[in-house]
Amino acid sequence: MTDNRIPDSLDSLWTTCHLATLRAGEDGYGVLNNGALAVKDKKIVWIGPESNLPEGIRRRTPTVHNLGGAWVTPGLIDCHTHLVYAGNRTGEFERRLNGATYEEITRHGGGIMSTVNAVRAADEEDLYMQSVLRLKAMQAEGVTTLEIKSGYGLDPESEMKMLRVIHRLGRDFPVNVMPTFLGAHALPPEYRDDPDGYIDLIVDKMLPAVASGGLAVAVDAFCERIAFSPAQTERVLRAAVSLGFKVKLHAEQLSDLKGAALAAQYGALSADHLEYLDKDGIAAMARNHVTAVLLPGAFYFLQETKKPPVNHLRAAGVRMAVSTDCNPGSSPCTSPLLMMNMACMLFGLTPVEALRGITIHAAHALGMEDKAGSLEPGKRADFAIWDISEPAELSYGMGGNPCRLVVKDGEIVIRREDPYTTGRDDVVL
Ligand code: NIG
Numbered sequence: 271m272t273d274n275r276i277p278d279s280l281d282s283l284w285t286t287c288h289l290a291t292l293r294a295g296e297d298g299y300g301v302l303n304n305g306a307l308a309v310k311d312k313k314i315v316w317i318g319p320e321s322n323l324p325e326g327i328r329r330r331t332p333t334v335h336n337l338g339g340a341w342v343t344p345g346l347i348d349c350h351t352h353l354v355y356a357g358n359r360t361g362e363f364e365r366r367l368n369g370a371t372y373e374e375i376t377r378h379g380g381g382i383m384s385t386v387n388a389v390r391a392a393d394e395e396d397l398y399m400q401s402v403l404r405l406k407a408m409q410a411e412g413v414t415t416l417e418i419k420s421g422y423g424l425d426p427e428s429e430m431k432m433l434r435v436i437h438r439l440g441r442d443f444p445v446n447v448m449p450t451f452l453g454a455h456a457l458p459p460e461y462r463d464d465p466d467g468y469i470d471l472i473v474d475k476m477l478p479a480v481a482s483g484g485l486a487v488a489v490d491a492f493c494e495r496i497a498f499s500p501a502q503t504e505r506v507l508r509a510a511v512s513l514g515f516k517v518k519l520h521a522e523q524l525s526d527l528k529g530a531a532l533a534a535q536y537g538a539l540s541a542d543h544l545e546y547l548d549k550d551g552i553a554a555m556a557r558n559h560v561t562a563v564l565l566p567g568a569f570y571f572l573q574e575t576k577k578p579p580v581n582h583l584r585a586a587g588v589r590m591a592v593s594t595d596c597n598p599g600s601s602p603c604t605s606p607l608l609m610m611n612m613a614c615m616l617f618g619l620t621p622v623e624a625l626r627g628i629t630i631h632a633a634h635a636l637g638m639e640d641k642a643g644s645l646e647p648g649k650r651a652d653f654a655i656w657d658i659s660e661p662a663e664l665s666y667g668m669g670g671n672p673c674r675l676v677v678k679d680g681e682i683v684i685r686r687e688d689p690y691t692t693g694r695d696d697v698v699l
Pocket residue numbers: 352381382385492520523568595597598599600601
């Protein structure tokens with residue numbers, strides 16, 4: 271990071287607050303009590319004790335925000351979402367509660383395919399508007415960066431439609447959106463008898479089109495018994511890497527197909543879910559610095575009993591991120607705060623691990639650790655301001671939202687009194 275000298279002129283100063291900086295090279299919250307933070311040109315330029323602010327700087331700064339003792343954290347980062355989708359899967363939820371399993375429903379043409387049908391049928395505007403509601407719910411809880419995957423189109427035109435909506439959300443709202451192409455999410459019915467033919471379509475047509483249109487930064491796949499085999503997944507990863515994409519993988523969610531080790535072999539940013547991850551997979555992730563993205567919402571909502579091996583991941587020094595997995599089938603969730611609570615209560619993370627998991631470690635899962643995820647000079651001025659008495663309170667609550675303000679690129683974009691504004695005058699909803 272750049273040095274921490276305060277420039278002569280600033281755009282804004284944020285004072286009378288406590289900071290959980292989550293800065294690199296520390297394991298804790300990085301607490302700075304009675305601190306202040308200075309912003310210039312959309313970046314954090316200085317952080318320090320308020321008592322160290324130079325004489326006269328307040329007078330020379332156009333906007334000084336006295337936060338009255340609130341806590342400031344980095345803007346939250348939701349690093350694994352399927353936030354763009356149409357419809358819902360309430361019927362499937364009822365079937366599961368009457369005894370059907372997620373895998374059975376998927377094998378009978380429901381599950382991901384029922385959302386694919388809804389996305390294919392939806393016009394682009396409708397898909398956008400349905401997704402906006404979820405994005406705004408996340409923003410209200412402090413999210414300033416999120417990843418959004420395609421993967422409910424599964425044909426070239428419908429995947430492009432999803433990616434266009436994903437890009438539009440990033441343009442219209444004060445959030446950084448990382449678009450991920452997930453063409454290998456499920457086998458579309460057109461290829462029921464020819465799964466390798468669908469992989470050919472992805473490798474030969476869809477990936478090159480996504481690359482030439484600049485429509486995605488990363489490529490993901492679902493390596494699972496009900497989705498794609500390791501050999502099919504490997505073809506997607508290899509093609510993606512050769513086109514310059516970053517890669518990630520849905521791995522070891524329902525069974526152990528050694529997906530995490532495969533992801534590590536291709537230099538993946540992250541392997542995600544990981545309930546069935548074994549020792550070799552952990553070692554491969556540790557060796558290759560692959561972030562483990564934990565998704566307690568999916569574990570909870572599918573009533574899974576096998577937990578990801580958190581103790582072993584921790585012992586091996588694998589970074590653990592936490593995310594909503596926002597999607598209609600396995601985690602219809604827009605609450606990063608609830609995921610922090612569930613990461614603690616269901617998976618055994620500590621509150622500080624949960625907050626690191628949804629800030630700095632999530633930034634690593636997106637390859638954005640030099641720009642976001644902690645309060646440090648040189649990073650984007652993205653932060654959330656909370657009415658809490660200590661940082662662990664963010665993991666402690668179940669429901670309720672103590673987020674008072676959300677700041678993106680140095681500007682207030684959400685105020686709690688009116689959390690449903692876009693923060694931009696030119697976007698009318
Ligand atoms: O991350 N595991 C695969 N994909 C999603 C679920 C998608 C769905 O059921 O619609 C997940 O859990």
